[in-house]
Each structure stands twice: as C-alpha cells, then as structure tokens.
Amino acid sequence: MEINTLKRTTKTLYQISRTIVSGKYLEEILNLIVNVTAEMMGSRICSIMLLDEIKQELMIKSTQSLSDEYRTKPNIKVGQSISGKAVQDKKPIVVTDVTKEPGYMYPQIARKEGLCLLLSVPMIVKERVIGVINSYTLKEHQFSEEEIAVLESIANQAAVAIENAKLMEETLASREALEARKLIERAKGILMKKYRMTEEEAYKSIHRKSMDSRKPMKEVAEAIILTLDTK
Numbered sequence: 001m002e003i004n005t006l007k008r009t010t011k012t013l014y015q016i017s018r019t020i021v022s023g024k025y026l027e028e029i030l031n032l033i034v035n036v037t038a039e040m041m042g043s044r045i046c047s048i049m050l051l052d053e054i055k056q057e058l059m060i061k062s063t064q065s066l067s068d069e070y071r072t073k074p075n076i077k078v079g080q081s082i083s084g085k086a087v088q089d090k091k092p093i094v095v096t097d098v099t100k101e102p103g104y105m106y107p108q109i110a111r112k113e114g115l116c117l118l119l120s121v122p123m124i125v126k127e128r129v130i131g132v133i134n135s136y137t138l139k140e141h142q143f144s145e146e147e148i149a150v151l152e153s154i155a156n157q158a159a160v161a162i163e164n165a166k167l168m169e170e171t172l173a174s175r176e177a178l179e180a181r182k183l184i185e186r187a188k189g190i191l192m193k194k195y196r197m198t199e200e201e202a203y204k205s206i207h208r209k210s211m212d213s214r215k216p217m218k219e220v221a222e223a224i225i226l227t228l229d230t231k
Contacts, residue, residue, distance in 0.1 A: 048133055056077060094148070097140060191224065
C-alpha cells in the first residue's frame with residue numbers, strides 16, 4: 001500500500017473509531033462516515049443503507065450526494081440489486097459499470113448522475129449484517145484487493161459505531177419513557193387525593209388534557225404537579 005494511501009486509511013479509521021466513544025447521535029455518525037469514506041475512496045457518491053431486519057429492506061440513511069433523486073430512491077429488499085446481494089452474501093461486490101449491469105435496479109439514476117463503478121460492502125458486527133456502504137466512482141477502475149480490504153475495515157468499524165449510537169439512543173429513550181411514567185404516576189396520585197378520583201379516572205383526565213392541548217402526557221403531568229402539589 002502506498003504511503004499516502006496508508007496515511008489516508010489510518011486517518012479515516014481513526015476518525016471513525018473516535019465516533020465509537022463520542023456520544024454523538026446516529027445521524028451525526030452516519031454523516032461523518034459517508035464524508036470521510038467518500039474522501040478516502042475518491043467516491044462520486046458514498047452512501048450508507050441500513051437494514052430493517054423485520055421488513056428485510058435496505059434504506060438509504062446517509063449520503064453526501066446532493067441529488068434528491070438518489071436520496072429518495074425506493075428501498076430495496078435483501079437479495080435485490082447489488083447492495084441487497086452484498087448483504088445477502090455477506091461479502092463485497094464490485095460492478096465495473098452499473099449502467100450496464102442487468103442486476104442493478106436504478107440504471108437511469110446512475111446515468112443521470114454519471115456513475116460508473118460501484119463497490120458495495122456489507123457492514124458486519126458480531127457476525128450480523130446491519131447494512132451496507134456503497135462507493136460509486138465516475139470512471140471505470142479496477143479495485144485492488146487492498147482497496148477492497150480498506151473499505152471492509154471501514155465498514156466493520158462503522159458498524160460498531162452505528163450499533164453503539166443506536167444503543168445510546170435506545171437507552172436515552174428508555175430513560176425518558178421511565179421519567180414520563182414516574183411523572184404521570186405522581187400526577188395521578190395528586191388528582192386522586194385532591195379530587196377523590198379513581199386511578200382510572202385520574203389517568204383519563206391526564207390523557208384527555210393531553211389530547212385537548214396537543215401536548216405530551218409528560219408535560220400535562222408536570223403542569224399538574226406544579227399547580228396542585230402542595231408538598
């Protein structure tokens with residue numbers, strides 16, 4: 001591997017590794033990954049598609065492409081098109097010219113964007129595929145085994161960063177849900193004591209105020225606590 005390529009690779013892997021412990025939200029991490037990967041690989045378009053494990057579909061979650069047509073192209077099923085096959089087979093796929101590839105689903109978009117070569121690499125963490133990184137170039141190019149290995153390293157490190165970000169967001173959501181439940185329970189107790197309501201009546205009262213005001217039940221509960229709690 002050339003010295004300059006090695007330096008760029010090391011820099012890219014370092015930038016992605018920092019996101020693993022950065023505490024950044026998923027969207028920020030995805031945007032960072034596609035941008036540093038595009039720079040590293042010399043991509044015309046780089047995109048990350050994440051797998052919906054229930055629907056078994058891949059959807060574009062981040063790309064540095066400015067094309068609305070590319071950004072909004074339909075989801076693809078696992079096994080469909082090039083990215084879907086890369087996920088299904090759990091291995092990289094190289095297509096030298098997507099506009100001439102029978103299995104590629106969107107040749108018209110590729111022609112409009114001037115895309116040619118595609119390297120599609122699955123993102124794998126703990127032997128589980130969570131998505132795929134796609135790198136498109138404007139010209140035909142013969143990827144070396146080293147270049148493919150570099151994008152595999154990026155993809156797998158990105159997979160760890162993405163899974164960590166998802167876990168962090170799920171943890172925050174769980175904490176917020178728990179906090180909301182505690183506030184609603186406290187507000188119910190206040191209504192039950194002050195107005196001699198049953199637990200069901202108190203809950204319905206909070207829910208009704210939430211619907212009428214178009215505010216979350218947590219906010220309604222906080223207002224009840226602030227105005228009626230005499231402790």
